[in-house]
Amino acid sequence: MKIAATTLGETAGDLFAQTLGLGYFLTTTILFLIFVITLVVQLRSRRYNPFFYWTVILSTSTAGTTMSDFMNRDSSAKYLAKGASSLGWGPQGLGLGYPVGAAILVSLLVAIFIVWKLTGLTFSIRNIDTFRWEILFWSAILVSNTLGTSMGDFLSDSSGLGYADSVLLIVGLLGLLLALRHASAVSNVTLFWLAFVLTRPLGATAGDFLTKPLAKGGLDLGTPGSSAVLLAVLFGLMAHAHVQERRNVVGSNSGTVAANVS
Incomplete structure (x- = not known):
């Protein structure tokens, strides 16, 4: 479910910012x-409601x-769609680059965990x-998903590994964990x-692998179709989790009644 949500976050974010031309600033807002x-x-x-919980996971992944x-990109032509001269309304990007952006996000994530520890x-x-516990948790989720996107984009675009090899690298690291x-x-x-x-850079690289052109090493399936399929997969898994949760609640209540009768 997390991998489906993070991959959908990548394809849906690119759908709004790049394919629909809203730009990074307006889409982020x-x-x-x-x-x-x-x-x-x-x-x-x-x-706990699986639909509420996983909708927030998806929204943190997409945002x-x-x-x-x-944070990391700018108005360079390499980030624009073919034939486009600009990308959306507002600033095109801060252009910090992946190393600086990742350093800022790592610092924020560490700060959140320090505050969490002090509580x-x-x-x-x-x-x-x-x-208070949930606020700390969701703050860590939002920052970790943003950091994971930076890591995934760096592996896919700047490391020389490409999309498929980046996916294999992250899958290997997850296997080690x-x-x-x-x-x-x-x-x-x-x-x-x-x-x-790590599931976030996996989603970022997998999303790019699905949507980017064949010339860049992707499958060129497009952001709309890929997002629709991933959304259907995620909602199917959410529905399954919701059914399981209801069964657990019913089973727990039945056990309580049986204990009281005894």
Whole structure:
């Protein structure tokens, strides 16, 4: 579900900013407001709802895509669609570049975790049940998704690996984290956050691989079609998770009734 959400975040972000020509600034503003709205709905929910939760994950992923692009890119012709002279309304981008952008985002993420640590709250997401706890969690998610986009774009565009090899590299790193689950000296919470960050560059590179032209090493499937398919996959998985959650609630209530009868 996370990989589907992050890949959709990449293709949908590029769809609005590049294919529809809204530009990074305007798209980032719109998508950040959508993130705030979905977050308010999630925060007001009194119990876990897969649709609310994964909608916020998707909104952080989509907003993170254009936030990263706005930070790292500029008005250079290489970032414009063929034949275009400008990209959307407002500033074209800050042009910080991937190293500087990543350094800023890493610093922000570390700062969030330091504040989180100072509050005395655990980093285990299974126990998150307060407003302050959720704010810290979603702040970390938004920054980590933006950072992951920068990492993915750097691997795809600037490292020389290309889209397919970048995907294989990140899949290999995720496989290593999976193997480390069996090492008792490594915290599962640490592995979770490392994997959470790495799924974002996987989504960024996979999204680029699906949508970029054949000449650049992509499959040239386009952002609209790829986004539609990924959205259908994600909503199918969300529906499955929702059914499982309802079964768990019913099973828990049945167990409570049975215990009371006993």
